Structure formats: structure tokens, C-alpha cells
Amino acid sequence: MEFFLTLENIIQTSDPQKKIQDCTNFYEAFTKGEVRMAPSCPPKIFQSPSYEAFCTIVAPAQVPRRSRLGTREGRGVLLHAIAHIEYSAIDLALDACYRYRSMPWEFYKDWLEVAVEECRHFAMIEELLRELGYKYGDFPVHKGLFDAAMASLDLVSRMAVVPRYLEANGLDANPKIIAKLSRFGDDFAKRIQEALEVILKEEIGHVAKGDRWFGWACTRAGIQDMEQEYFKQVERVYPQTLGSKRGLNIEARKQAGFSSKEIALLTKG
Ligand SMILES: [Fe+2]
Ligand SMILES: [Fe+2]
Numbered sequence: 001m002e003f004f005l006t007l008e009n010i011i012q013t014s015d016p017q018k019k020i021q022d023c024t025n026f027y028e029a030f031t032k033g034e035v036r037m038a039p040s041c042p043p044k045i046f047q048s049p050s051y052e053a054f055c056t057i058v059a060p061a062q063v064p065r066r067s068r069l070g071t072r073e074g075r076g077v078l079l080h081a082i083a084h085i086e087y088s089a090i091d092l093a094l095d096a097c098y099r100y101r102s103m104p105w106e107f108y109k110d111w112l113e114v115a116v117e118e119c120r121h122f123a124m125i126e127e128l129l130r131e132l133g134y135k136y137g138d139f140p141v142h143k144g145l146f147d148a149a150m151a152s153l154d155l156v157s158r159m160a161v162v163p164r165y166l167e168a169n170g171l172d173a174n175p176k177i178i179a180k181l182s183r184f185g186d187d188f189a190k191r192i193q194e195a196l197e198v199i200l201k202e203e204i205g206h207v208a209k210g211d212r213w214f215g216w217a218c219t220r221a222g223i224q225d226m227e228q229e230y231f232k233q234v235e236r237v238y239p240q241t242l243g244s245k246r247g248l249n250i251e252a253r254k255q256a257g258f259s260s261k262e263i264a265l266l267t268k269g
Helices: 003-011 016-031 071-099 107-133 144-150 157-181 187-220 226-237 250-255 258-268
Strands: none
Touching: 003 016, 003 071, 003 226, 016 071, 071 144, 071 157, 071 187, 071 258, 107 187, 107 250, 144 157, 157 187, 157 226, 157 250, 187 226, 187 250, 250 258
């Protein structure tokens, strides 16, 4: 089994069950040393995300709004949006392994571990979604995460934009959803909250891995001011976002490697 070619196939697999199975098997084979690295072609720049096969893709403003969390439909919309983030995150973690060649073994191990955790997150949320009578693909989605990844192809930029910006945003959003759900107090709301708590804990690890490899990539590129580089990279993909952030999960971000200065710069206008 060749590492990069197998990854290319798993990333392009659209069937969620198959992707999860293949991803889990691949991780196992990798840790057992059964995968060889002999890339025959450079990494592809994907033109469309793998979920295009079964999801209707719309502009971000047209995605159904997450509201009315007391209703079946409102909860379906919420769970679908989270499932979509998790599913996208599987591909993004695999893409980090696929795209960057001749990296230390730990780099591949880290991002495959993340991919397997994202598979678990997706499966957990999708199960709840199914209990409500929906499935992944039932609501329109946007492809913002995919676009951001394809707009950040070099390693410094990718580590800044995907784990250290997008996944870090998830650390802020997650407790707010948990808080909104606590108004209801029913069993199903509690089960969503429990799933979100598991996700939050593991996502701190993903952002921390991003922090580690962002630092590594900056050092390799001879970049001295990593804080300045971070803001430069994020602003390139998301202009005027920095300084506009409110309600950061400061504790989680600090655990994941954000400096106090970065946190201050993210929030101050
Ligand atoms: Fe996740
Ligand atoms: Fe993640």
C-alpha cells in the first residue's frame, strides 16, 4: 500500500461509511509499518470537495440558520452543520498528510490521528442526526472549509489557516452551543451536549498539533516572528477577521498554544 496514493483515494471517496472504514484501516496499517512512501505524482489541487456527490452546496449566507433548538428540525439543522464540519475535517486532516512530502514521521502520525478522531466525531454526530430521522446530505452546506484549505497550500499557511484558525474557532463556538442546549434539559439535548464535550476536548489537541507544526514550518522557512506570520496568513484568506473576534474560549486556546498577545490581537479592533 502506497501512502500518498491511498490518501488521495480516501480523500476523494464520497461515501461517508467507506471513508471512515478506509481511514481507520489506513491508520492501523500505518502504525503497523505496512505502508510505504513512494509518491509517483505531485499532490493534486482538488477542484471540488468529496461531499459534492451527495450534498447540495450553497453560498454560506444560504445555509439554514441554526435556531429553534427546541424543535426536531432545529436540532437537525444544528447536528447537520456539525456533522458537515466534522466530515470536512476528516478530509482536511488527510490532506495535510497527503500534501506535504518528506515530512517527519510524527507529522503524518499526528494528522492521521486527527483524521481518525474526526471520523469518530462525525459518526457520533451523524448517529444523533439519524435518530431525529435525518441523514448527512439532507440540508444544504457551504464549502468554506474546503475553499480555505485549497487557498492555503504551503505548509506555513495551511497550519495557520486550518488548525490554528478554523479549528480554533471551533473551540470558541462549541461551549456556546452547549450553553444554548442547557436551556432544554431533555435527554436528547444532554446527549448532544455530551458529544460536544468529547469533541471540544479532542479539538484542543488538534489545535495544539497545528501549533506545533506551524512552529516547525516557520522555523524551517526561517520565519522568526511567528505571531506576525500567523496574522498575515489568516488575514490573507479571511481579510478583516482579526481584531473582530468576540467571546474566545481563552482557556482552551491557551491550552492549545495561543499566546496572550495573539489572543489580545484577535479580539481587539
Ligand atoms: Fe472534530
Ligand atoms: Fe479537529
